[in-house]
Amino acid sequence: MPGLRQTQPQINVRNMISERVYWAALIVAFAGFSVLVWYKLVPDGAMEYNLGVNFFTGSIFTMVTIVFLTWLYGLSEKARWKIVKEEVFFSIERSLGNLFNVILLYHQRGPDIRKSIMMEKSPEDRKRICLAELKHLKEEKEAKFDRYYIKDLIDNKRTLEFEFLSVARRLDSVETKYSKFLSPQFIRSLMKMQDAFSDIEVATLFGSKNKEPKKSEDGEQLDPEEFESTFEFRFVASAFKALIEELYNLRSAGIEFSI
Numbered sequence: 001m002p003g004l005r006q007t008q009p010q011i012n013v014r015n016m017i018s019e020r021v022y023w024a025a026l027i028v029a030f031a032g033f034s035v036l037v038w039y040k041l042v043p044d045g046a047m048e049y050n051l052g053v054n055f056f057t058g059s060i061f062t063m064v065t066i067v068f069l070t071w072l073y074g075l076s077e078k079a080r081w082k083i084v085k086e087e088v089f090f091s092i093e094r095s096l097g098n099l100f101n102v103i104l105l106y107h108q109r110g111p112d113i114r115k116s117i118m119m120e121k122s123p124e125d126r127k128r129i130c131l132a133e134l135k136h137l138k139e140e141k142e143a144k145f146d147r148y149y150i151k152d153l154i155d156n157k158r159t160l161e162f163e164f165l166s167v168a169r170r171l172d173s174v175e176t177k178y179s180k181f182l183s184p185q186f187i188r189s190l191m192k193m194q195d196a197f198s199d200i201e202v203a204t205l206f207g208s209k210n211k212e213p214k215k216s217e218d219g220e221q222l223d224p225e226e227f228e229s230t231f232e233f234r235f236v237a238s239a240f241k242a243l244i245e246e247l248y249n250l251r252s253a254g255i256e257f258s259i
Contacts, residue, residue: 027063034059081181088178089255095170097257100130100247102163103240104259106153107137108144117259126258127251134248143244145237153204154232160204168197185253189246196246199239203232 034056040046104110113133120126137143153159175182175190251257 027066030059030063030066077180081178084178085181088174091170092174093255093257095167096247096250096255097259099164099167099243100134100257101259102167103243103247105163106145106149106240108146110146113137114259123258127256130258131248131251134244134251137244138248143237143241145240147233150233150236153200153236157204160201164197164200168194183253186250189249189253193243193246196239196242199242200236203235203239206232206235 037055037059101114104114107113117126117129117133120129153163171190172194175187175194179187
């Protein structure tokens with residue numbers, strides 16, 4: 001889908017486990033084979049003695065080199081992260097704040113929520129009210145989203161790109177580049193948000209292929225209230241609820257964004 005993960009990445013073992021575990025496993029495997037050579041292959045005559053000595057001492061040197069280079073690489077990675085950490089989190093907070101602001105456009109209580117936040121002059125008070133309002137939205141049993149705005153989103157690809165897919169790409173870039181420095185809970189929230197963005201895109205793609213006015217079973221055109229029963233509306237509303245939940249989780253975890 002445009003704007004999201006367009007191709008499946010190649011499976012990389014080092015992406016599935018931590019760097020330390022990967023290199024530790026490699027060293028253990030190398031050491032195990034070296035012990036096999038020295039205590040089994042050489043005594044049994046399967047390998048000539050001098051060749052076995054050279055292989056064993058060379059293996060020790062190689063393992064020490066790997067350990068040193070791994071340690072050096074780790075220090076280098078941490079140093080680079082310290083340089084960009086503040087900027088990365090600023091980008092995340094700005095993206096999440098923009099996303100929350102956009103979602104409020106689609107919620108019936110959005111104008112009131114935005115007004116209550118913007119009335120506060122202190123950034124800290126805005127963030128506090130932002131968290132409280134996210135909690136209320138998250139706990140709503142029946143979220144009240146504006147059907148007219150959602151219909152415009154479904155019918156307008158530019159709205160989709162400007163309001164959602166651009167944010168999706170920025171967050172996906174952060175996840176791809178800096179996932180090793182972020183907590184598993186943080187990565188989990190970003191992944192669930194990407195799923196929600198995909199759901200919104202699916203709904204708009206489905207709606208774009210069905211441009212004719214929606215009709216009820218008896219052939220009459222659906223009125224605005226009946227539009228809320230369509231697949232597209234329910235899919236987008238469900239995605240909005242998922243985004244609100246993850247915004248709340250990230251805000252509760254200390255990502256201090258606001259509108």
